[in-house]
Amino acid sequence: MNFSTVDYGVFFGYIIFIVGLGLWVSREKKGHEKDSRDYFLASKALPWWAVGSSLIAANISAEQFIGMSGSGFAVGLAIASYEWMAAITLLVVGKFFLPIFIEKELYTIPQFIEKRFSTNLKTILAVFWVALFIFVNLTSVLFLGGKAIDTIIGTGDGSLLIYAILGLAFIAAAYSLYGGLAAVAWTDVVQVALLILGGLITSFIALNHVTPEGGVFHGLSHIFNTAGDKFHMIISRENPEYFNLPGIAVLIGGMWVANLYYWGFNQYIIQRTLAAKSLAEAQKGIAFAAFLKLIIPLIVVIPGIVAFVMFDQPEGTAVIDGVKEAFLKADGSLNNDKAYPWLISVFIPTGLKGLVLAALTAAIVSSLASMLNSTSTIFTMDIYKPYLKKDASEHHLVNAARITAGIALVIAILMAPVMGNIPQMFQYIQEYTGLVSPGILAVFLMGLFWKKTTNKAAIVGVLSSILVALFLKTTIVDLPFIDQMFYTLTITMVIIAGVSMTTSENDDDPKGIPLTAKTFRTDSVFNVTSYVILIIAAVLYTVFW
16 A cells, blocks of 8 residues: 555665675575575574574564464453563573583484484474474464565455565575575574564554554554553453463463473474584573564554554544454454554555564564474484485485475465454464473473383374373363463473383483483573573563553
8 A cells, every 4th residue: 555666666676685695695605505404593602692582583473473463452461571582592492402402412302302212202392393384384474474564565356475485485485495594594684684674664553543643652642541451461351352361371381382392392493403613692582582482572562452442433433444343354343453544554655564574574573484494404404314315415315305394385385375363363372282291391301301201202292282282272271371381381291201210111211311400401591591581570560460
């Protein structure tokens, strides 16, 4: 809507720049052919600031910009718990998980399962993750990204959806398929700066327009006074969104399950830490990412609340006409996920629209590129090499990874339009990932920190966890899905402990991991940064309780 030549120039200039940068930083050096270490782990040469930037760029996507803004519209600031709890979780991952992963020189998370348990369990989880990345992660990011672009530069009726999906897929493929993780990680440094800048611009302009008088601080005061119930981190049982964010459970319950699984054992997240120069650099990168997570709600949740305030104003007092109609579907139901695209299309002035759209595209493309690289990494290293081509050369493995990523992208493109309109896409993804994540998290936690855990117990645990999760999801139990995840994790850990103790002939499993105080020792930079982040998080929860 009202896209000028300058806007298009900025947008397409960004695309050309980022593709060119990705191809340049990942070019083959003279006399050295790209091998699996280069392609999958960026030659293990990433400094802390590249690790931290890439973590955020891989994480922040259409899911957050569109889905979380939509949840901000519906729920309010409480949805920011996914961000602020993630900051704390990252510190836990950096101190207690990373030292073990890096010491074992992993390429993929399933490789840890093989080293700790068995090849069979590794293969089961590798197949699961490849399917999850393709049919849930890649597909949802393409769909949400395409829908956002269709709303911003089209009419919002879906006429540009498939073209937007194809465009996003092409941009991500243009540099990530050739360059691997090096292309992804180094371009992420630029992309995370752009997405934060573009996100802040959108938030400030939206706040400036939420009242007739204008002014960012006046806008903040207005939305706080007008929609004060949207600024509670811990929502009450009477809140209609309680089942999505069940009160205190976001601090001491199932939110930990979602975050520990995502930040600790998700391949497309943890892979960039495995590519760091050293453990110390990886931990500094984790701390940098944790700090950035504290400010993400300002650029993804606040715009959703602003859109709600505009939508909820009485007839005749709205700042702009047609607000209510903009959020209603053809059947009259509310479409929360239109909040962010609508704000951009209506309030961002000519000349800045291209920059904001480039920022949104940066978020989408960086996540797509990360998911593609991690999908190909797991398939190539955990399925293709051990089962289909044991004697594959390094050159052959890199080519296999490129073909795998291409096929995964084609499948996701075909599946994306089928997803249709889901009221809160972010919550939807969290809920259905939550069917399997507690069981996998239980296996990892028990495998990492309890040496008696056996392979048989891990297999029984991960399979039974799905049955437990499905039962807890029934209307008979009637639990919020975050509580379902917490109880599923607890029950699965009990099952794993019980099977281990009743079937093992040894005090400790032969593959148990020996842990000492030295394993978890961190330097002063990580320690001081961690204390600062924890204090800020505590203050935020105290102020917005």
